[in-house]
Amino acid sequence: MKKQLLTCMALMPALIFAQTTIITDNFDSYTAGSGVVTQSSGLWDTWSGGGGTAEEALVSSAFSSSASNSMNVINGGPSVYLNDMILKFPSTYTTGVYDFNFKIYVPTGKGGYFNLGGNWVTGGTGYQYGGDFFFNADGTGFVDAPGTLVFSYNMAAWNTVSVRVDLGSAKKELFINGVSIGQEAWLASAGFGVVDIFGVAFSDATGGTQVTSDFYVDDVELINMTGVGVEETDLNNQFVLYPNPSNGQFGIKINESATAQYEVLISDISGKVVHAQSINAIDSKVVNFDLDLLPGMYFVNLTNGDNSTVQKIQIK
Numbered sequence: 001m002k003k004q005l006l007t008c009m010a011l012m013p014a015l016i017f018a019q020t021t022i023i024t025d026n027f028d029s030y031t032a033g034s035g036v037v038t039q040s041s042g043l044w045d046t047w048s049g050g051g052g053t054a055e056e057a058l059v060s061s062a063f064s065s066s067a068s069n070s071m072n073v074i075n076g077g078p079s080v081y082l083n084d085m086i087l088k089f090p091s092t093y094t095t096g097v098y099d100f101n102f103k104i105y106v107p108t109g110k111g112g113y114f115n116l117g118g119n120w121v122t123g124g125t126g127y128q129y130g131g132d133f134f135f136n137a138d139g140t141g142f143v144d145a146p147g148t149l150v151f152s153y154n155m156a157a158w159n160t161v162s163v164r165v166d167l168g169s170a171k172k173e174l175f176i177n178g179v180s181i182g183q184e185a186w187l188a189s190a191g192f193g194v195v196d197i198f199g200v201a202f203s204d205a206t207g208g209t210q211v212t213s214d215f216y217v218d219d220v221e222l223i224n225m226t227g228v229g230v231e232e233t234d235l236n237n238q239f240v241l242y243p244n245p246s247n248g249q250f251g252i253k254i255n256e257s258a259t260a261q262y263e264v265l266i267s268d269i270s271g272k273v274v275h276a277q278s279i280n281a282i283d284s285k286v287v288n289f290d291l292d293l294l295p296g297m298y299f300v301n302l303t304n305g306d307n308s309t310v311q312k313i314q315i316k
Contacts, residue, residue: 020224022090027069027218032061036071036085047084047196049122057083057197065103065158065218073112073217075199078210083199089222092119092193094167096226100195101162104135105216108156111137111201112215116163116172118190130188131163131172137211138204143174143184146207151181158218160296164225165192178268178296179314195222239302245314251288252300254281265301266291266313274298 023043030039036059037044037051046055060072073083106112112135118128135141135153143149153159153176162175165186174181186192201213239262240253252264264287266275279287293315300311 021221022224023087023220023222025220026066027059027064027071028067030059030069032059032069034059043087045086045088045122047086047122047124047198054082055084057085057199060216063105063158063216065105070103070105070216070218071197073197073199073213073215075201075213077212081199083197085197086120087195087197087220087222088120089193092191093224094191096224097164097166097168098192099162099164099223099225100221101160101223102220103158103218104153104161105158105218106135106137106153106155107214109137110212110214111135111203112213113200114195114197116165116188116192117194117196118188118192120194127194128188128190130165130186130192131184133161133163133174134202134207135215136202136204140205141176142205142207143181144187146205149174149182149184150205151176153177167192175297178298180297195220239309239311241300241311241313244312245316248291248293248315249289250313251286252279252302254279254285254287260304263303265303267299267301268294268296 025040025043027036030036035051035056037046037056039059046053048055057071057073059069061069062072064070071085073085075082100116104112113133115132116130118130120127132144133141139152139155141151141153151174160177164173164175166172167186170186171183172186173183197217199213201211203209203211239255242251242253244250254262260281262279262281264277264279265273267273274293275289275291295315298313298315300313302309
């Protein structure tokens with residue numbers, strides 16, 4: 001059971017990364033076949049407000065990334081709009097860095113969509129879209145509009161989706177299965193306050209033809225990443241990862257001036273620690289790793305007392 005609003009600091013490795021998990025939901029505490037809104041204790045809503053309408057998605061046990069339920073979002077065919085689910089945050093954030101993560105399953109020939117936006121009021125009055133993300137029926141996708149950021153994903157399989165919203169730089173970055181698709185401008189000047197998961201879909205990356213929307217969402221989470229890299233100025237030039245991308249064999253080269261003990265934590269995109277060890281920079285300036293890791297993006301966190309820095313490494 002994992003339906004909750006969290007206000008405390010998440011435990012390891014979040015303490016190391018200074019992450020705060022704000023929202024998490026895997027739908028497993030709900031009853032399959034019933035509405036999400038009516039079972040979520042106020043966590044989820046619909047665009048127009050309230051459950052019991054065609055806008056409310058149902059809980060499903062047909063597919064799940066983490067046993068045993070997910071949320072099934074559908075429409076009634078091209079331009080026949082039905083489910084429109086709103087995940088409103090505890091507040092609208094105007095500063096900081098946030099990750100919105102979830103798993104998506106799109107059956108063959110279907111499609112899906114979600115958007116992230118600014119301040120939310122029921123019915124969407126004055127709503128500002130920060131980013132639109134389309135999963136097309138041919139296994140492609142695009143961000144904001146056809147011809148911008150285009151990606152591919154695995155149909156009839158679970159995909160990990162992560163969007164990092166950096167309100168300081170007004171940028172968003174999309175990751176599909178741990179691989180960065182690229183950055184686009186964050187378009188909501190009001191900040192970041194809501195996720196809208198809507199039953200609309202297109203046939204391909206041209207965005208010209210609508211098709212049936214039918215997809216599943218699981219393992220939703222919103223994480224405050226603002227603390228990641230706090231006080232990293234003293235460390236961010238003291239080590240280099242190479243090669244990057246890597247096949248799991250890579251090294252950390254430490255600046256010649258470094259003479260301290262360092263702690264290294266390597267975590268996957270979900271925050272799970274996959275490797276941890278200490279480095280004594282007095283004894284060695286180069287540390288080599290040979291890790292059996294699944295392809296995807298990982299975070300290498302180097303700490304020395306109160307200071308820390310994080311660098312990304314791509315495993316292929």
